Amino acid sequence: MCQNHKELEQNPSHFEESEEVVAHTDLSWESHRDLIRGMRFFDPHIHMVSRTTDDYEAMRDAGIVALIEPAFWVGQPRTGLSTFKDYFSSLVGWERFRSSQFGIKHYCTIGLNSREANNEPLAEQVMEILPLYLYKEGVVGVGEIGFDDQTAVEEKYYRMQLELAKKAQLPVQIHTPHRDKKRGTERSMAIALEHGIDPSWVIVDHNNEETVKSVLDQGFWAAFTIYPFTKMSNERMVKIVEQYGPERIMVNSAADWGISDPLAIPKTAVLMKLNGISDEAIRLVTYQNAIDAFAKSGQIDVSDFENGLTVDQSQKFNGNTILRGGQEPGAKKTNTLIIK
Numbered sequence: 001m002c003q004n005h006k007e008l009e010q011n012p013s014h015f016e017e018s019e020e021v022v023a024h025t026d027l028s029w030e031s032h033r034d035l036i037r038g039m040r041f042f043d044p045h046i047h048m049v050s051r052t053t054d055d056y057e058a059m060r061d062a063g064i065v066a067l068i069e070p071a072f073w074v075g076q077p078r079t080g081l082s083t084f085k086d087y088f089s090s091l092v093g094w095e096r097f098r099s100s101q102f103g104i105k106h107y108c109t110i111g112l113n114s115r116e117a118n119n120e121p122l123a124e125q126v127m128e129i130l131p132l133y134l135y136k137e138g139v140v141g142v143g144e145i146g147f148d149d150q151t152a153v154e155e156k157y158y159r160m161q162l163e164l165a166k167k168a169q170l171p172v173q174i175h176t177p178h179r180d181k182k183r184g185t186e187r188s189m190a191i192a193l194e195h196g197i198d199p200s201w202v203i204v205d206h207n208n209e210e211t212v213k214s215v216l217d218q219g220f221w222a223a224f225t226i227y228p229f230t231k232m233s234n235e236r237m238v239k240i241v242e243q244y245g246p247e248r249i250m251v252n253s254a255a256d257w258g259i260s261d262p263l264a265i266p267k268t269a270v271l272m273k274l275n276g277i278s279d280e281a282i283r284l285v286t287y288q289n290a291i292d293a294f295a296k297s298g299q300i301d302v303s304d305f306e307n308g309l310t311v312d313q314s315q316k317f318n319g320n321t322i323l324r325g326g327q328e329p330g331a332k333k334t335n336t337l338i339i340k
């Protein structure tokens with residue numbers, strides 16, 4: 001579990017919690033991907049604004065048909081409210097369009113992330129504009145919210161946003177802190193219950209072996225982020241599903257601008273398959289459970305993506321396409337030296 005845990009001073013991205021590198025089995029994705037051919041995946045936590053068109057293509061080819069992009073921080077301090085506005089607008093606008101152009105249905109959650117809650121003058125202003133975005137099409141929750149450093153100010157804005165979620169009748173996507181995780185997770189759940197929120201409306205994210213039992217026992221959804229080269233590897237994920245079964249458990253990549261893997265879900269599905277986990281259990285933790293949890297928003301219609309999206313790359317969003325000078329819609333990149 002977490003012996004000799006050395007707390008990190010700073011934790012800017014999702015991916016700096018590890019003090020050890022877990023040895024991964026030497027298995028190549030290319031030689032195993034056929035094992036999951038035909039399976040569909042839903043990534044309920046991925047930050048696509050930080051990812052490339054290559055990522056979108058690889059995700060689509062690997063069977064990811066839909067995703068949720070939670071609002072989070074952009075890696076450096078914001079200088080004003082307008083950057084929040086532009087960011088939220090891109091989550092419900094341009095990024096959703098960009099995703100559709102690669103055949104992936106895009107949803108998002110909107111919220112003031114815990115880290116930026118600590119800038120109180122700005123946080124106050126963000127709270128005022130959140131309702132303008134929470135009711136937009138494709139917004140499936142308030143998120144990602146919760147604790148980072150577990151400050152009093154973080155708690156204040158977490159509570160305020162729980163009230164917003166109740167009012168908007170939206171699920172809550174909780175980011176649990178990487179430092180002092182166990183305590184932060186318990187605190188997040190206790191506060192949600194205190195606000196009268198049904199745990200079946202709350203997705204507790206970034207779980208590990210220390211937190212999962214309590215999260216499940218209390219009736220919350222337990223989401224797991226597969227972090228490459230860090231503690232929560234997909235090998236450990238396999239063991240968690242073996243131990244707890246697939247009920248109310250979901251896997252995500254939380255891929256962002258840090259070192260991360262947008263194919264974390266299909267790769268984990270391969271590993272589960274190799275370890276003898278049933279296809280139905282794999283389907284639940286990599287697809288169905290996330291849909292069931294976030295569909296409480298009333299915003300998810302599986303017929304939009306279960307049989308794939310029609311892609312027309314000649315479409316435009318505010319006059320812009322994803323194509324560059326003279327490109328043909330739907331043209332496939334080749335991996336030769338000569339770039340045509």
Ligand SMILES: [Zn+2]
Nearest residue numbers: 070072144254
């Ligand atoms: Zn995130």
